Amino acid sequence: MTSDVPSPRDEPVTLAAIAARAGVHVSTVSRALTPGANGVSPATAQRIRALAAELGYQRDPAATTLRTGRSSIFGVLVPRLTDFVLARIYEGLDAAAARHGYNTFVANTTDDPALRRERLEELLARRVAGIVLGDARLDGDDLVKILARRNIPYVLVSRRLTGHLSVTTDDLLGGRLAAEHLLQLGHHCVGVAAGEPYASTGVERTTGFVRRYAEAGFPLPPEYVLPSRFDTAGGHAAGAALLDLDPRPTAIFAVNDTAAIGVIGALREHGLRPGSDVAVVGYNDIPVAADMPVPLTTVHSPMFEMGQQAMGLLIDRLHGRRVRSKRLRPHLIARDSTLGD
Amino acid sequence: MTSDVPSPRDEPVTLAAIAARAGVHVSTVSRALTPGANGVSPATAQRIRALAAELGYQRDPAATTLRTGRSSIFGVLVPRLTDFVLARIYEGLDAAAARHGYNTFVANTTDDPALRRERLEELLARRVAGIVLGDARLDGDDLVKILARRNIPYVLVSRRLTGHLSVTTDDLLGGRLAAEHLLQLGHHCVGVAAGEPYASTGVERTTGFVRRYAEAGFPLPPEYVLPSRFDTAGGHAAGAALLDLDPRPTAIFAVNDTAAIGVIGALREHGLRPGSDVAVVGYNDIPVAADMPVPLTTVHSPMFEMGQQAMGLLIDRLHGRRVRSKRLRPHLIARDSTLGD
């Protein structure tokens, strides 16, 4: 029962407590414990640090924030963490933040404009050091305007917005890769589950795809490009609609894997098999894609790295370093959902 | 350009600012803005509240926490948010917390004892109002001991620990349901991807399953019950090992859906089809389960509700109300991965 943990009984271990025991002023302790130490001799600094470690001192974040007006927290806004892609990106963000001594505070916005506005205000009230926006909107995003106006450091991730710092995959290229693959397999009548119109991911993947098909001499009729929610149900609905078209598409590109699985569900309801009857291509390469009964052809994107790099850029920006947006390179992984078995 | 948002230029709107404009003392403003208002006349309270609203006042959480020693944040510890089940539970937790005016602060622990210990200390340093533990361990969990010893309000979710407040599904029953289903289909030689030995979820689902089979007169040989990680890769590995047994099991129960999909991947590598060649049962009913090329038979568990109820219990406990652990009722959903097509 020896206390490896500071015992709960004694008075809280604050700067003052350490100062008392060390026989110095509290301000000296504060300086000794601050990495950019100045105005304190190496000897006493060492002594104080040892004492602090021994007592298990932990800086009170509330007091620090109150005094400095800044906290060591980054706010993260995402549509929803149940989307594997965002959850994985968040892990990357958090890991990178931790490496630099920061924490992250994440909030789901469900892509609801009012809610994200509200959540942002909460984050700002907590004096976050910066904001990671995972739910940027193409339809006149007011959040980025607020951030820019108030001069809050921020970075976009996953979704792009011209004129704003971001880390994404090269979605135009990703879309082209999907198209290229299906063209090579001889598909000329294809459909797209295009995602939400306010998300650059869906829009650009679709654009890249459609352009490549147009270049190949097979422009897609508008009704073969359907907006869709990003979840399984959304993909299912879009897939069902696409399969009812005449002529029926021989291949379907869904702008994310979860929706692609929904499309596969719709195929089943039509008595069709993915790969052999209708080719299906997804996007992101989430882990389940490879292990499904019919493995999913998909465009692999480095989600964890995307998160890490976004956080890296944000921290660089915070330190006044010059930063530039990044587009990570995706690549296609062909599996049975297009190759057949 | 009229400011719907408090313009950034002016001095920050604090209690003092409101007090000055209202011609009262700051303490009066504080009391007027506190729900359990006392010692302030209804008239001035109303006047102050109107003024606060007009100025867009937001209470500074750092100052409040510093003064009161408590924040309006609940800490949430989960193994990883990329696990859909935990992400969904978290959404339930957060939604319920928001309804009561609280925020949540979530941290991934990757089931690493050292890391979760570290994360917990960070949360406690932030003076969280309570802790939700989503990664309780059966192998002598030191975190719950710390929480109990320091008298921090907490609740377990997803995983159980006898003697500690928790909200889970009835995993013993869930395991039985899976067994019952496979027995009815005539499977007598079955395998289990049992999950991590330190997680009550996997252990109890396995126990329920194994017991039912023993009762039916088909006790499982130990080598047919394999520990496994909870992710797709873990399920894949366990599945591959089970399929190499002689005699080969005609059905496999995986204690969560993600692992079940991994098992399906292993089946494919063996040239086997789920449902027709080997039956597969998962657990949780994550959304993709229903839409896979061969839809997955699984035990549905109410993840969102689990989160909501856990948070509800924690808040009740905080308010000194008597609370009891809950086990939510799961039910089996039969699909093609056991019924064939």
Added chain:
DNA sequence: TGGTGTCGCGCAAACGTTTGTGTAACCTCG
């Protein structure tokens, strides 16, 4: 040796809030 510079540390104020205590003014009632 005296003037100048640097170093190490103490002092005190401030961040915005909550809350116990003090104190006028008012109401009530015998």
Added chain:
DNA sequence: CGAGGTTACACAAACGTTTGCGCGACACCA
């Protein structure tokens, strides 16, 4: 009408930290 009680507010301290300022002590150099 005066004693006792209540109401409505002001006052001030405190939470733990950071940081500009001041002041001795010491070193250095001419």
